Amino acid sequence: DTGVSQDPRHKITKRGQNVTFRCDPISEHNRLYWYRQTLGQGPEFLTYFQNEAQLEKSRLLSDRFSAERPKGSFSTLEIQRTEQGDSAMYLCASSPGGVNEQYFGPGTRLTVT
Amino acid sequence: EDQVTQSPEALRLQEGESSSLNCSYTVSGLRGLFWYRQDPGKGPEFLFTLYSAGEEKEKERLKATLTKKESFLHITAPKPEDSATYLCAVQARVTNAGKSTFGDGTTLTVKP
Numbered sequence: 001d002t003g004v005s006q007d008p009r010h011k012i013t014k015r016g017q018n019v020t021f022r023c024d025p026i027s028e029h030n031r032l033y034w035y036r037q038t039l040g041q042g043p044e045f046l047t048y049f050q051n052e053a054q055l056e057k058s059r060l061l062s063d064r065f066s067a068e069r070p071k072g073s074f075s076t077l078e079i080q081r082t083e084q085g086d087s088a089m090y091l092c093a094s095s096p097g098g099v100n101e102q103y104f105g106p107g108t109r110l111t112v113t
Numbered sequence: 114e115d116q117v118t119q120s121p122e123a124l125r126l127q128e129g130e131s132s133s134l135n136c137s138y139t140v141s142g143l144r145g146l147f148w149y150r151q152d153p154g155k156g157p158e159f160l161f162t163l164y165s166a167g168e169e170k171e172k173e174r175l176k177a178t179l180t181k182k183e184s185f186l187h188i189t190a191p192k193p194e195d196s197a198t199y200l201c202a203v204q205a206r207v208t209n210a211g212k213s214t215f216g217d218g219t220t221l222t223v224k225p
Contacts, residue, residue: 045213101159109154
């Protein structure tokens with residue numbers, strides 16, 4: 001399978017704990033995106049990487065959220081001091097340069113209790 | 114700020130009953146409009162990109178069209194396997210990042 005992969009697929013955590021998610025994009029794709037989706041809503045943009053550089057970050061992303069893409073390959077999204085409002089599906093997408101459509105992974109479903 | 118509104122929120126069809134889904138958008142210079150399909154518990158799957166008014170794209174029973182203010186996804190003679198949530202998204206020309214703004218989707222149910 002050469003699609004976008006995400007790990008873990010499901011995560012249950014207690015309020016106040018830190019969590020980290022991983023995304024492996026399609027290998028030749030230099031652009032990587034993180035989105036958040038809650039039930040009944042469309043995906044909401046969080047942040048964007050071109051290679052290893054984080055070029056855009058949503059105003060909605062509080063300082064509890066941080067993302068990295070070392071060496072321009074896989075990416076991690078960390079949420080510190082989780083809150084119940086962080087419960088959502090976290091989606092990763094990638095695309096090659098010069099192409100505008102995005103290819104999504106299966107998502108990581110986070111539940112904060 | 115870019116905005117995407119999809120209607121209806123939910124649509125129930127009998128197998129073979131054709132219909133259309135609407136996506137209205139406002140964007141400061143359209144780079145592209147995208148349709149995705151999303152099955153429950155999965156990530157969105159890319160269907161079409163439309164770039165300019167008057168453009169049309171087709172794939173099997175689906176046909177997407179674009180005007181300056183809206184896009185339609187026409188479903189001809191749908192089958193139960195077409196049941197899914199269909200998402201519309203736009204990218205503005207001003208963004209270099211390819212950030213997409215999504216609507217909340219139309220959930221289509223096709224009954225046999």
